[in-house]
Amino acid sequence: MKRIVLPLILSACFILESLFAEFFPNGIFGVHKIFVPHLLLMVLIIMGIYYVRNRTILYAFIFGMLFDAFYTGILGVYLFVFPLTVYITTSLMKVLQANIFVSALVMIIDIAIAEFIVYGLNILISNTTMSVTDFLNMRLIPTLILNLVFYFILFYPLLKCMQTLKKEVLDE
Amino acid sequence: MPQFFLNKRLIILLISIILLVALIGYSLRERGHLSKPEQFLNDVVGFGQTIIAVPANSVKDFFESISDIQNTYTENKKLKARLDQLSQLSSEVSVLKDDNEKLRKILGKKDDLSAYTTTQATVIARNPDQWYEHIKINKGKTSGIKENMAVITSEGFIGKVKSVSALYSTVELLSAVNPKNRISAKLLGNKNKSIYGTIEGYDETERALLLKGIPYDLKMKKGASVYTSGLADIFPEGLPIGTVEKLVPDENGLTQTAYLKPSADFYDIQHVMVVKSSVNKDGLSDLNGGGQ
Numbered sequence: 001m002k003r004i005v006l007p008l009i010l011s012a013c014f015i016l017e018s019l020f021a022e023f024f025p026n027g028i029f030g031v032h033k034i035f036v037p038h039l040l041l042m043v044l045i046i047m048g049i050y051y052v053r054n055r056t057i058l059y060a061f062i063f064g065m066l067f068d069a070f071y072t073g074i075l076g077v078y079l080f081v082f083p084l085t086v087y088i089t090t091s092l093m094k095v096l097q098a099n100i101f102v103s104a105l106v107m108i109i110d111i112a113i114a115e116f117i118v119y120g121l122n123i124l125i126s127n128t129t130m131s132v133t134d135f136l137n138m139r140l141i142p143t144l145i146l147n148l149v150f151y152f153i154l155f156y157p158l159l160k161c162m163q164t165l166k167k168e169v170l171d172e
Numbered sequence: 173m174p175q176f177f178l179n180k181r182l183i184i185l186l187i188s189i190i191l192l193v194a195l196i197g198y199s200l201r202e203r204g205h206l207s208k209p210e211q212f213l214n215d216v217v218g219f220g221q222t223i224i225a226v227p228a229n230s231v232k233d234f235f236e237s238i239s240d241i242q243n244t245y246t247e248n249k250k251l252k253a254r255l256d257q258l259s260q261l262s263s264e265v266s267v268l269k270d271d272n273e274k275l276r277k278i279l280g281k282k283d284d285l286s287a288y289t290t291t292q293a294t295v296i297a298r299n300p301d302q303w304y305e306h307i308k309i310n311k312g313k314t315s316g317i318k319e320n321m322a323v324i325t326s327e328g329f330i331g332k333v334k335s336v337s338a339l340y341s342t343v344e345l346l347s348a349v350n351p352k353n354r355i356s357a358k359l360l361g362n363k364n365k366s367i368y369g370t371i372e373g374y375d376e377t378e379r380a381l382l383l384k385g386i387p388y389d390l391k392m393k394k395g396a397s398v399y400t401s402g403l404a405d406i407f408p409e410g411l412p413i414g415t416v417e418k419l420v421p422d423e424n425g426l427t428q429t430a431y432l433k434p435s436a437d438f439y440d441i442q443h444v445m446v447v448k449s450s451v452n453k454d455g456l457s458d459l460n461g462g463g464q
Binding site: 011014016017020021022023036037065066069071073075076077079080083118121122125127128129 | 188189191192193194195196198199200209210213214217218220221224225228232295297298299300301302303304306307308334335342349350376
């Protein structure tokens with residue numbers, strides 16, 4: 001039972017992201033900005049901070065692959081980005097103290113890095129014509145704000161969950 | 173041995189970058205169908221997605237119908253006013269249809285570019301990273317859906333089927349940035365002459381579709397309706413795309429571009445219809461290279 005908790009949480013995030021995009025596409029609250037939910041990445045980052053690194057990278061790899069195959073159709077982008085951000089997270093956490101605000105900061109940095117890499121790749125394969133200023137104003141800043149809100153809602157339940165799971169891993 | 177670890181990390185990074193480039197190249201090349209593993213993944217994930225999405229959709233429908241009830245009274249008034257015209261219109265349509273059929277018989281013309289059949293489908297997901305304007309629908313190969321079929325809502329044309337797996341398919345919306353996304357369209361200009369052009373791209377800031385390749389001297393009315401032409405595409409004729417908002421000359425002045433207000437809302441899609449043209453244009457799709 002305990003083994004399937006993490007895959008279940010991650011799958012739920014995977015599905016909820018798309019439902020969010022379906023129900024609030026392009027402009028909630030009456031603003032014409034792009035709000036991108038990054039629930040999956042957020043849970044992976046919290047896992048990277050409070051759970052075991054290598055397992056998290058494995059999960060990031062699997063869910064990145066699913067994300068590519070199911071949503072974008074361009075294989076390799078999130079397959080690369082998700083494990084990379086988890087890796088950056090764990091390297092940052094070696095020098096930082098883990099608490100709610102520091103992890104919020106780390107999450108923001110990670111999501112910004114992920115967004116920038118994906119933006120760069122999209123420019124490279126000419127999938128978008130968005131300019132950098134547009135990207136920052138229309139997409140990056142609203143996205144970071146949205147995910148910060150998600151983070152503060154979900155942090156404590158996730159933290160409790162990660163702590164119990166980590167204890168179990170250490171007991172083994 | 174810090175040196176050794178540094179090298180290992182570097183090697184992993186390099187290998188993953190090579191893999192990344194290879195995979196992206198693989199997915200970008202012209203391919204008719206998804207590979208078998210991808211189709212399998214799509215079906216499995218789609219199944220999970222449907223389990224959550226269908227109840228969520230019904231909850232949304234419930235709240236929408238509550239807000240609908242609030243407007244019922246005024247809507248009812250308007251609809252009653254429209255109803256009187258409707259009976260007249262429907263009799264006119266039936267007469268015209270009958271006429272059309274007879275004339276076709278006289279001409280000995282069997283194929284009708286505008287004839288099509290539709291398959292109903294429900295949207296189960298939308299791409300959360302909004303770089304790609306893709307939606308997933310819950311009908312696939314088993315329901316007879318193929319790549320490049322047109323997809324419409326009750327309001328108008330929204331896009332085409334990008335890829336199919338056994339049970340689900342991906343629809344690329346017209347608002348997607350894709351240089352290969354071209355749709356032959358037409359509208360009635362002055363003196364009932366048809367004007368032809370191609371839909372090439374979407375203007376994010378104006379939220380308008382671009383109809384390009386219109387001869388520079390043609391004039392058209394604002395609000396004229398644009399339809400699919402059914403000529404080069406594998407789409408049938410007469411699917412509404414949008415209405416003309418404004419007309420601007422091209423950079424070199426040889427043609428002009430019309431900005432179209434899309435007739436369907438690309439941001440609120442729940443139920444769609446996949447259009448199967450009744451005319452067999454299989455040969456044409458080869459000519460077009462499948463990249464329309």
